[in-house]
Amino acid sequence: MIKAEIITIGDEILYGQITDTNTQWISAALDKIGIKTFRKSSVGDQAQVILDILAEASQRVDIVLITGGLGPTKDDITKKTLCDFFGIQLITHAQALADLHAFFRKRGREVTGLNFGQAELPSNALYLPNKLGTAPGMWFEVNGVIYVSMPGVPYEMKGLMQDEVLPRLQSHFSTAVYFHQIVRTVGIGESILAEKIVDWEEALPPHLKLAYLPSMGSVKLRLTGVGQSLSAIEAEVKAAIDLVLPQISDYVYALEDIELDKAIGNMLQARKQTIAVAESCTGGYLAHQFTKNPGSSAYFYGGVVAYDNSVKIQVLGVKPETLATFGAVSEQTVSEMALNVRQLLGTTYGLATSGIAGPDGGTPEKPVGTIWIALATPTEVFTQKLQLGGFREQNIHLTSINILNLLRKKMA
Amino acid sequence: MIKAEIITIGDEILYGQITDTNTQWISAALDKIGIKTFRKSSVGDQAQVILDILAEASQRVDIVLITGGLGPTKDDITKKTLCDFFGIQLITHAQALADLHAFFRKRGREVTGLNFGQAELPSNALYLPNKLGTAPGMWFEVNGVIYVSMPGVPYEMKGLMQDEVLPRLQSHFSTAVYFHQIVRTVGIGESILAEKIVDWEEALPPHLKLAYLPSMGSVKLRLTGVGQSLSAIEAEVKAAIDLVLPQISDYVYALEDIELDKAIGNMLQARKQTIAVAESCTGGYLAHQFTKNPGSSAYFYGGVVAYDNSVKIQVLGVKPETLATFGAVSEQTVSEMALNVRQLLGTTYGLATSGIAGPDGGTPEKPVGTIWIALATPTEVFTQKLQLGGFREQNIHLTSINILNLLRKKMA
Numbered sequence: 001m002i003k004a005e006i007i008t009i010g011d012e013i014l015y016g017q018i019t020d021t022n023t024q025w026i027s028a029a030l031d032k033i034g035i036k037t038f039r040k041s042s043v044g045d046q047a048q049v050i051l052d053i054l055a056e057a058s059q060r061v062d063i064v065l066i067t068g069g070l071g072p073t074k075d076d077i078t079k080k081t082l083c084d085f086f087g088i089q090l091i092t093h094a095q096a097l098a099d100l101h102a103f104f105r106k107r108g109r110e111v112t113g114l115n116f117g118q119a120e121l122p123s124n125a126l127y128l129p130n131k132l133g134t135a136p137g138m139w140f141e142v143n144g145v146i147y148v149s150m151p152g153v154p155y156e157m158k159g160l161m162q163d164e165v166l167p168r169l170q171s172h173f174s175t176a177v178y179f180h181q182i183v184r185t186v187g188i189g190e191s192i193l194a195e196k197i198v199d200w201e202e203a204l205p206p207h208l209k210l211a212y213l214p215s216m217g218s219v220k221l222r223l224t225g226v227g228q229s230l231s232a233i234e235a236e237v238k239a240a241i242d243l244v245l246p247q248i249s250d251y252v253y254a255l256e257d258i259e260l261d262k263a264i265g266n267m268l269q270a271r272k273q274t275i276a277v278a279e280s281c282t283g284g285y286l287a288h289q290f291t292k293n294p295g296s297s298a299y300f301y302g303g304v305v306a307y308d309n310s311v312k313i314q315v316l317g318v319k320p321e322t323l324a325t326f327g328a329v330s331e332q333t334v335s336e337m338a339l340n341v342r343q344l345l346g347t348t349y350g351l352a353t354s355g356i357a358g359p360d361g362g363t364p365e366k367p368v369g370t371i372w373i374a375l376a377t378p379t380e381v382f383t384q385k386l387q388l389g390g391f392r393e394q395n396i397h398l399t400s401i402n403i404l405n406l407l408r409k410k411m412a
Numbered sequence: 413m414i415k416a417e418i419i420t421i422g423d424e425i426l427y428g429q430i431t432d433t434n435t436q437w438i439s440a441a442l443d444k445i446g447i448k449t450f451r452k453s454s455v456g457d458q459a460q461v462i463l464d465i466l467a468e469a470s471q472r473v474d475i476v477l478i479t480g481g482l483g484p485t486k487d488d489i490t491k492k493t494l495c496d497f498f499g500i501q502l503i504t505h506a507q508a509l510a511d512l513h514a515f516f517r518k519r520g521r522e523v524t525g526l527n528f529g530q531a532e533l534p535s536n537a538l539y540l541p542n543k544l545g546t547a548p549g550m551w552f553e554v555n556g557v558i559y560v561s562m563p564g565v566p567y568e569m570k571g572l573m574q575d576e577v578l579p580r581l582q583s584h585f586s587t588a589v590y591f592h593q594i595v596r597t598v599g600i601g602e603s604i605l606a607e608k609i610v611d612w613e614e615a616l617p618p619h620l621k622l623a624y625l626p627s628m629g630s631v632k633l634r635l636t637g638v639g640q641s642l643s644a645i646e647a648e649v650k651a652a653i654d655l656v657l658p659q660i661s662d663y664v665y666a667l668e669d670i671e672l673d674k675a676i677g678n679m680l681q682a683r684k685q686t687i688a689v690a691e692s693c694t695g696g697y698l699a700h701q702f703t704k705n706p707g708s709s710a711y712f713y714g715g716v717v718a719y720d721n722s723v724k725i726q727v728l729g730v731k732p733e734t735l736a737t738f739g740a741v742s743e744q745t746v747s748e749m750a751l752n753v754r755q756l757l758g759t760t761y762g763l764a765t766s767g768i769a770g771p772d773g774g775t776p777e778k779p780v781g782t783i784w785i786a787l788a789t790p791t792e793v794f795t796q797k798l799q800l801g802g803f804r805e806q807n808i809h810l811t812s813i814n815i816l817n818l819l820r821k822k823m824a
Contacts, residue, residue: 014449016440017625019433023454028428037426038461040454042435049451056468191484191526211457212485213424214565222429257429277696277717283703284689284696287717291695294771294804302723304716305689305699311714311757315727345723359706387520391544392706394567 002173003038003061004030007053009068009078010152011044022067022157029161033170034178034226035063045069050081058145063169068152070135072114078149079138083122086142090120093127096136103134125149128164132156137164146172177230181237183221183244185251186260186405190214193221193248200244207233208240216394217401218260253408260404261289267411268299273348275407277303278316278341280328280354281371286400301345306337316340329354329366331374331383338374339381350376351403355386357395369395373403375410382410414585415450415473416442419465421481421490422564426456434479434569441573445582446590446638447475457481462493470557475581480564482547484526490561491550495534498554502532505539508548515546537561540576544568549576558584588638591646593653595633597663598672598817602626605633605660612656619645620652628806629813630672665820672816673701679823680711685760687819689715690728690753692740693767693783698812713757718749728752741766741778743786743795750786751793762788763815767798769807781807785815787822794822 006023013020020042027037038061043049050069057064069078083090097119104111118134121127128137128148135151137160148165150157185193190212194201201210207227213220223241227233245252254263268275277286283305290300304315309328312318318336326332334354342350355371362368369388374381386402388395418438424430432454439449450473455461462481469476481490495502509531516523530546533539540549540560547563549572560577562569597605602624606613613622619639625632635653639645657664666675680687689698695717702712716727721740724730730748738744746766754762767783774780781800786793798814800807 013436014439014452015443016436016438016449017623019436021431024425024428024431026428027426031427037428038456039465040426040452042452044450053451191524194485195525211423211487212483213430214483215430216565216567222424279696279699283708283712284691284699284701284715284717285703287691287696287719288700288808289696291697291717291719292805292808296695297719300695301720302717302727303696304727305696305703305714307699307703307709307715308713308757315714315716315756344727345720389519389544391567393704394544396700396704 001176002035002063004035004063004065005039005041005057005061006037007057007064007066008040008042008152009045009050009066010042011075013042013068014044022152022154025154025158026065026067026161029166030169031178031180033166034176035169035173045075045077047077047081047084050078051085054082054085054147058143062145062173064145064147065165066147066149067157070149070151072117072134079120079122082125082138082140082147082149086122086124086140088123091123092119093121093125093136095129096121096127099129099136100134128160130156130160131163132159139165139168176226176228177233179225179227179230179234179237181223181241182255182257183223183241183248183252184218184254184257184260184263185221185248186218186253186401186408188219188248188251190219193219193251196247197244200240200247204240208237217398220257250409253405259289260401260408262293264404264408264411265290265293265296265299267408268348269295271411274299274301274346275349275351276301276341276345276347278337278350278352279303279305280307280312280337280352281357282353282396282399283307283357285396286351286353286403289400289404301347304341304344312337316344327366329356329370329372331372331385334372334374335376335381335383338376342376348378349407351407352376353399353403355388355395355399357392357399358390359392371395371399373399373406375403375406377410382406414447414475416447416475416477417451417453417469417473418449419469419476419478420452420454420564421457421462421478422454423456423487425454425480433566434564437566437570438477438479438573441578442581444590444592445578446588447581447585457487457489459489459493459496462490463497466494466497466559470555474557474585476557476559477577478559478561479569482561482563484529484546491532491534494537494550494552494559494561498534498536498552500535503535504531505533505537505548507541508533508539511541511548512546540572542568542572543575544571551577551580588640589642589645591637591642591649593635593649594667594669595635595653595657595660595664596630596666596669596672596675597633597660598630598665598813598820600631600660600663602631605631605663608659609656612652612659616652620649629810632669665817671701672813672820674705676816676820676823677702677705677708677711679820680760681707683823686711686713686758687761687763688713688753688757688759690749690762690764691715691717692719692724692749692765693769694765694808694811695719695769697808698763698765698815701812701816713759716753716756724749728756739778741768741782741784743784743797746784746786747788747793747795750788754788760790761819762786763819764788765811765815767800767807767811769804769811770802771804783807783811785811785818787815787818789822794818
């Protein structure tokens with residue numbers, strides 16, 4: 001197995017001031033060409049700490065991918081530190097200098113001052129041109145280990161990975177191949193899901209490995225196969241998945257890595273159906289789950305955020321006596337909301353939510369987390385009562401997942 | 413200096429299948445109590461790799477914070493591996509078991525099968541109750557090093573950090589005292605803000621440090637003072653803040669760490685004013701920015717997500733000729749939307765958005781990122797055109813920030 005380690009350099013990541021999105025992207029890209037990320041590390045802009053981690057990494061992996069610390073200012077010390085690590089010097093690289101001049105000229109500027117340093121590379125580096133910025137990528141092969149240094153700016157790093165690094169890694173290593181199959185589920189917890197498929201999982205051969213990836217309200221399964229032939233391992237993974245699917249079919253909503261809202265959007269679009277939402281406790285969040293997806297205007301017509309009871313009555317046409325008799329958080333109110341929003345907007349389906357999101361507002365009969373959801377179809381209204389917890393953000397999210405799951409099941 | 417290392421455990425992070433947001437959050441939280449993150453590492457669900465990194469970390473830092481690998485399934489091996497590392501056994505912890513039963517009972521379920529394992533802890537662990545999930549936190553003190561193990565689910569980790577870990581770290585290490593003052597700004601970029609206050613910043617004494625914490629559409633300033641007396645350092649920090657505020661008053665919306673939506677909610681509530689939204693391109697996101705805040709029903713009445721033009725006409729009463737003449741993405745349409753939603757819901761203010769969120773749907777005259785926003789007050793309508801970029805999620809978020817900022821300025 002070819003092992004890689006990803007090292008990000010920079011105080012701003014270490015102290016939590018910026019989000020590191022590079023390492024996730026890099027490890028996913030490596031994974032696709034069968035290279036395992038063995039470790040990810042972040043260290044600060046201090047020479048000794050960088051030297052230490054380079055020395056450690058050189059002992060445990062085949063590939064060391066480094067991002068960051070390549071800017072022109074004096075707190076960027078990656079190149080200088082690589083020189084110390086390899087025991088060599090910085091020299092001006094003719095092609096890097098020519099490319100630097102061209103980069104500046106194209107933008108109507110001249111190379112000045114500190115920027116000349118961008119054309120200096122450790123003398124043992126293979127120069128990897130960076131089309132999107134001034135900090136070159138560098139490739140080193142020392143004692144059988146490959147080191148790659150790239151800038152930390154995400155789009156520059158991605159450009160270098162795609163144009164230079166990934167093709168070189170693929171041609172340098174002839175690796176085993178990996179195939180991943182995702183199974184996305186909803187409406188079942190991780191432990192109950194695991195119990196349902198324990199026999200299947202235990203019968204898997206050692207080169208097929210199952211991972212549970214839970215998020216709030218949903219569990220993702222990933223079956224990974226490793227072998228020499230992609231077509232053979234793909235067939236084996238898919239055959240194993242075919243065996244387990246009938247055991248969990250009620251919960252599976254996609255065999256690709258998409259969210260439930262996107263899966264439902266795809267179903268609606270394929271059937272040329274449309275949807276509208278009437279939201280009380282979810283307060284716009286449910287609409288956003290649809291509209292965050294590009295192209296959602298094809299099936300999502302809109303909705304009413306009926307937070308105040310006056311909006312439920314005046315915009316949605318909920319009967320005042322329904323609210324007076326049963327309250328806003330009731331099967332009757334949420335049914336009228338779903339029916340009326342469907343009619344008002346002229347859609348195939350209407351969804352409605354009403355509940356006590358918390359943290360305050362609960363009563364002994366209707367504690368925080370008491371939520372009613374409803375789905376109006378062309379022929380029927382389905383309702384469901386949820387009893388969630390005491391946390392507002394979680395209640396809003398889980399209500400959204402639950403109502404999307406109700407719709408999914410009724411569309412099935 | 414107290415040094416910490418953060419270790420995330422899990423193949424799903426290592427393979428790049430999920431985004432790690434935990435380490436950034438943890439290092440920022442540690443930074444606030446004067447503990448420096450010295451290294452961040454991610455390793456997979458393999459016992460030997462976890463043992464290796466624990467041994468390394470124990471040599472170089474004072475605090476080892478571990479997240480992940482605490483689920484009930486067999487690919488979660490953190491607890492077992494901690495036992496091997498410390499040379500001890502897993503035992504059922506009476507309080508953890510009682511809490512586990514209570515957690516399930518509250519949700520109308522019983523503890524079954526694999527879940528019983530959640531109450532087993534390494535025998536040397538101090539049990540840290542997790543109110544938000546079934547995987548307990550654990551605290552170990554071995555040979556002068558503190559180890560903390562927490563679940564990887566972000567909200568569970570955050571709950572444990574806030575309730576248990578941060579207070580214990582503060583009382584365990586008697587460090588110098590820190591006082592932080594936050595200044596939240598909106599409507600100005602980091603570099604222009606920095607230029608405005610450069611003289612002030614350079615005149616700060618060495619024990620007062622300024623940090624710029626930019627997020628999309630907003631820059632947070634944090635001035636940190638370190639000293640021996642909390643009252644003295646607090647007075648010094650506040651005096652420095654009083655000096656800088658007049659230079660940036662147009663952009664400051666809060667002197668506490670709250671989002672712009674919350675700050676506006678506070679203003680509305682204090683003035684007993686109310687608000688309604690009519691959303692096209694933001695598609696429910698703007699409503700959610702209000703309703704995610706507890707107590708927002710006091711001032712947020714609701715809104716209309718008018719995604720399809722039919723909803724703009726039939727629910728919001730936008731004139732068909734306005735749409736036909738100027739298009740949905742126009743000053744005229746967005747003005748009618750704001751005016752009408754204010755009238756329809758009977759609120760003090762009406763907000764409206766309409767634009768091309770992307771990635772598709774642009775034209776040469778109205779490219780992706782062209783967005784109109786409007787605010788209707790009791791006496792006037794204010795409009796603004798935004799020219800944002802090509803990224804949907806970013807456009808939705810920045811539109812929301814911009815319209816909230818328009819409201820803030822007109823309320824001032």
